[in-house]
Amino acid sequence: MPTAYVNGLIFTGSRTLKDHAVITDNGIITAVVPVAEADPSFKRTDLAGALLAPAFVDLQIYGGNGKVFSLYPSVExxxxxxxxxxxxxAAHIIPTVATHSPEIMLEAMKAVREYWQAGGKxxxxLHLEGPFINPVKKGAHLTxxxxxxxxxxxxxxLNNGRDVVKIMTLAPECCDxxxxxxxxxxxxxxxxxxSNATYGEAYTSFENGIHHATHLFNAMSQLESRAPGLVGAIYDHPEVQASIVADGFHVDFATIGISKKIMKERxxxxxxxxxxxxxxxxxxxxxxxxxxxATGVLSGSCLTMLQAVRNCVEKVNIPMEEALRMASLYPAKAMQLDDKLGRIAPGALAAFVAITPQWNLSVY
Known part of the structure; x- marks a missing residue:
């Protein structure tokens, strides 16, 4: 039976609507209409005044709930x-494996495939972060x-993971x-x-088709007065999107704000x-x-996507709608999935978060 989500604000990914209902059927959004036009026979989900927004998309995560997928890859x-x-x-994710042995990468590929075959949603x-990186900027990765x-x-x-591997992070200056x-x-x-790429090396790789960068500022050549580095090239190139870890430890909140002003929707x-x-x-x-x-090198966060959004709103003063896009629409665009994810519109997947003014969360 179709479901109507009612009695809340609706953020579609582009604007916020009042007195509207989102209609879904079989996991797909079929309509966004004024409440008065919603068929009264539909099942109703009462949002109790919360803000309904597209579910988040996390393109880099290593583990959770006591399990480290990147080290012990399994369906569990x-x-x-x-x-x-x-x-x-985050209703859609790309689990990540850091620089590791071929055996671990192969097990991770198999685990994702088995998860899909078992009907997992x-x-x-899979995101392979390495092994083709620059040891000078290895961070917590192992030499x-x-x-x-x-x-x-x-x-x-390609022979083992063409169907599974969707992202690879690499240092362009180290790769043919x-x-x-x-x-x-x-x-x-x-x-x-x-990557320890120079500005020129990085910008050339962007012109040659690399249009994304991993965790801005972390483990990359920095923006300096006489050496703009990878950061400078990311700022300067009009097409490159970059991810960022908004926990205040990986990057200062003021730096996130500066980067947002420069990069906007990228x-x-x-x-x-x-x-x-x-x-x-x-x-x-x-x-x-x-x-x-073990040696004290920063190696991961305790974040959820909701906390990252909240930090952007409360610590960086990014408007709520834009922070939501940073967690949903923009990563969906990075993977060319924004026709199905990151939007509340007919034809998109029915995957939502409902957020109250107190930051309480429901996921649909």
């Missing part, structure tokens, strides 16, 4: 990570797994552009990150969330609202 870890994300408003694919890509490495990824092009031609969205939110792990190669220790490695 994937399910726990998705449930953590959904509880924080909300997982858009022993970092390498420059060879043709056989690209062939291996022809190999990067093969990834892009296979439908993988390439992000520049963990800046979007990720959580980069992880869980505690005290054994094996990668150690993640919870420390005052963030995670650090």
């Amino acid at each position: 870890s994937l399910t726990a990570t998705y449930e953590y994300s959904r509880a924080g408003g 909300g997982i858009l694919g 022993q797994y970092i390498r420059r890509p060879r043709q056989e490495d690209i062939d291996w990824i 552009p022809a190999l990067v092009r093969q990834l892009r031609d296979a439908g993988i969205t390439v992000f520049a990150g963990h 800046l979007f939110l990720i959580t980069d969330a992880i869980e505690e792990n005290r054994e094996g190669d990668y150690i993640y220790i919870r420390a005052d609202g963030r995670f650090v490695s």
Whole structure:
């Protein structure tokens, strides 16, 4: 039976509507109409005055609910990570694996595929953050797994994960552009990150088809007076979108505000969330609202997407509607999925968050 979402404000992704209803049927939005035009025979979901908005989209998350998918990839870890994300408003995610061994990457690919085959929802694919990164900007990634890509490495990824891998983060200055092009031609969205690229190297890679960057400011060459670096190239290029971790630890809130003024709709939110792990190669220790490695290097957040949105509103003074777009429409655009995600419009998926003025959350 069709459902009508009523008695709330409706943020469509472009504007906020009063006295309207969102009609859904079989998981798809069929109409957005004035309440008076909603068929009274439809099932009704009372929003009790909350703001209904498109569900969030998180393109980088490592684990949740006690499971570290990026280290122990399985359907169980994937399910726990998705449930953590959904509880924080992200109904669609791309779980991420940091620079690691081929065995771990292969297990992650298999886990996503098995999750889909079992009917699991909300997982858009896999994000491989590495291993083709610059060791100078490795952050918490491990040197022993970092390498420059060879043709056989690209062939291996495409042969084993063409259907699963949707994002790869790499350092463009460390990769043959022809190999990067093969990834892009296979439908993988390439992000520049963990990179020490000069401004010229970065801008050239953007002109050659890399139009995204991973966690702005973190693990990349900075904007300096005589060396604009990757940050400067991201700011300067009109098409490049970049993710940012809005927890106040990865990037100062004032820096987020400056970046937003420069980049506008090209800046979007990720959580980069992880869980505690005290054994094996990668150690993640919870420390005052963030995670650090065994040596104290910042290595992940404790964020949910809802908290990232709230931080943008309350700490950065970004308007609510724009903060919501940063968590939904803009990441959907980054993956060319904005016809189905990030909007409340006929034909889009019926995936919503309802947020009260007190920041209480319901997810539909």
